[in-house]
Amino acid sequence: MVTALRAAGRQHVAVELDGTPWRTLPLEAVVCAGLADGVELDRPRARELGRQLRRLAALRTATAALQRRDQSARELEQRLDHRGVAPVEVERTLSTLRSAGLVDDGRFARERARTLASRASGDALIRDDLERRGIGPDEIEAALAGLEPEAERASAVVSRRGPGAKTARYLASRGFEEDAVAMSVAAEEDATVG
Secondary structure (H helix, E strand, O other): OEEEEEEOOOOEEEEEEOOEEEEEEEHHHHHHHOOOOOOOOOHHHHHHHHHHHHHHHHHHHHHHHHHHOOOOHHHHHHHHHHOOOOHHHHHHHHHHHHHOOOOOHHHHHHHHHHHHHHOOOOHHHHHHHHHHOOOOHHHHHHHHHOOOOHHHHHHHHHHHHOOOHHHHHHHHHOOOOHHHHHHHHHHHHHHHHO
16 A cells, blocks of 8 residues: 655655555656555556556656767667567657657658768768668658759869879768769869869
């Protein structure tokens, strides 16, 4: 029998069972499980409390990861799976985060593509990076379509680094298409000669 609930910090409650201190729990879990003074902590209520604690732990893990940097749904799924969160709870957590707008693979793809493009990455490298992070083909294509054309990005790199074989190898290693590499290096060499 719950005999007392006392505030224990901003978002926690100290629960007393049968007059003896039991545990300090998140306020939300206590409320969702229906714990109150005089309520019996029977098996169904204890199960519900356990479900609420697992749900909150999964949300806490995912939101802590999102505080450090934006992540794709697959990255969060892998993180939660690695932490031993049950698949049903993983999906519930991702659904909650999607509905709150905290997980959006389209937004993530656009931002990640923009970041990689600003670091002199070509479309192939960006596409590969997004695929590894679990982004779907439509979202990848939309993210690439929102970038400055690859040939222009390659040309900017050639302008900074200068034309030549070394720059061509650099562009190729950064995932630029062969045509963009050849065109940019040739255009810069022509400008130098002319």
